Amino acid sequence: MIRIKVPATSANLGVGFDCMGLAVSLYSTIDFEQSSQKLIINGCDEQFQNEQNLIYQAFVRGCQFLNQPVPNVKITIDNHVPVSRGLGSSAVCIVGGLMGANLWFDSPLNKEEILTLATEMEGHSDNVAPAILGNLNVSFTDSQENIQNVAFKVSPDLFFVALVPDYQLSTKKARQVLPKSMDYQTVSYQVGHAVALSKALESGNLELIRQAIIDKMHEPFRSKLIPDYSAVKSICQKDGGVLYISGSGSTLMAIASNLNDAQKIIDETKKSFPNWETHLLSVDTKGASGDLI
Numbered sequence: 001m002i003r004i005k006v007p008a009t010s011a012n013l014g015v016g017f018d019c020m021g022l023a024v025s026l027y028s029t030i031d032f033e034q035s036s037q038k039l040i041i042n043g044c045d046e047q048f049q050n051e052q053n054l055i056y057q058a059f060v061r062g063c064q065f066l067n068q069p070v071p072n073v074k075i076t077i078d079n080h081v082p083v084s085r086g087l088g089s090s091a092v093c094i095v096g097g098l099m100g101a102n103l104w105f106d107s108p109l110n111k112e113e114i115l116t117l118a119t120e121m122e123g124h125s126d127n128v129a130p131a132i133l134g135n136l137n138v139s140f141t142d143s144q145e146n147i148q149n150v151a152f153k154v155s156p157d158l159f160f161v162a163l164v165p166d167y168q169l170s171t172k173k174a175r176q177v178l179p180k181s182m183d184y185q186t187v188s189y190q191v192g193h194a195v196a197l198s199k200a201l202e203s204g205n206l207e208l209i210r211q212a213i214i215d216k217m218h219e220p221f222r223s224k225l226i227p228d229y230s231a232v233k234s235i236c237q238k239d240g241g242v243l244y245i246s247g248s249g250s251t252l253m254a255i256a257s258n259l260n261d262a263q264k265i266i267d268e269t270k271k272s273f274p275n276w277e278t279h280l281l282s283v284d285t286k287g288a289s290g291d292l293i
């Protein structure tokens with residue numbers, strides 16, 4: 001049996017829309033094994049137990065890319081990444097399916113090739129790059145249509161807290177509210193902030209993060225889709241943290257510079273929103289892995 005383990009990811013980090021993403025210590029595992037039937041899927045909502053399942057679609061894409069017949073397969077998912085919450089569940093599926101197919105046929109593809117295929121499927125590289133490679137990643141598609149990726153080590157002095165609402169927000173819907181263009185002044189603002197943010201995350205300078213993470217490209221539009229955004233931002237700021245919308249939301253990610261502040265943010269959020277999930281996370285430094293069991 002093949003077992004693929006993929007981390008959740010927090011994309012954008014405020015100012016890095018579609019190009020910056022962080023792998024975090026929340027994981028799903030996906031098992032692939034021979035089956036007598038064409039396809040069996042366990043461990044996910046009934047609505048996903050069919051050939052449209054994103055993991056299976058990625059598995060098929062991987063087989064096709066390798067010019068191999070698609071085998072009969074049983075897929076068993078142990079999912080810990082909440083769906084449509086801005087923690088990269090779709091990237092988990094895509095990376096899991098592609099890596100499953102790769103390992104099924106003895107791993108002819110390296111991680112860079114898997115990243116290119118995964119980006120084609122996801123449409124942007126900011127979740128799939130850290131899901132595959134771990135750490136903080138900044139990536140872009142170059143003039144040859146290859147993905148260029150730069151990895152940053154995030155300071156171990158930072159604590160990440162995922163505050164996960166009890167409501168979904170699909171990436172598709174959250175992309176529809178974005179404007180179609182930006183003026184030069186805003187572009188310049190974003191570039192400066194994004195470059196400064198990557199350095200600030202690396203050095204663990206929370207005060208620089210607090211300034212650099214203030215986004216003008218998607219958060220002002222998407223915050224309106226998350227009814228509790230302002231309330232959670234106030235809690236987070238009161239407790240010394242910095243808040244951004246994880247991916248396209250609905251999860252709000254707090255960054256704190258010590259465990260005490262991180263725990264206070266969790267406790268206060270739980271008090272106001274008892275039905276929300278909260279996760280104290282560290283940075284995943286390895287990315288997705290595959291094993292033959």
Ligand SMILES: Nc1ncnc2c1ncn2[C@@H]1O[C@H](COP(=O)(O)OP(=O)(O)O)[C@@H](O)[C@H]1O
Binds near residue numbers: 086088
């Ligand atoms: N366990 C799963 N099985 C099948 N499909 C899944 C699973 N988890 C997520 N998906 C797919 O990913 C979609 C959610 O992706 P998206 O809206 O981008 O949100 P997220 O922020 O979670 O990535 C779901 O609608 C579904 O198509």
Ligand SMILES: N[C@@H](CCOP(=O)(O)O)C(=O)O
Binds near residue numbers: 018019087126218
């Ligand atoms: N850059 C994308 C990131 C989507 O991340 P997800 O975790 O919400 O799927 C966007 O902002 O649309």
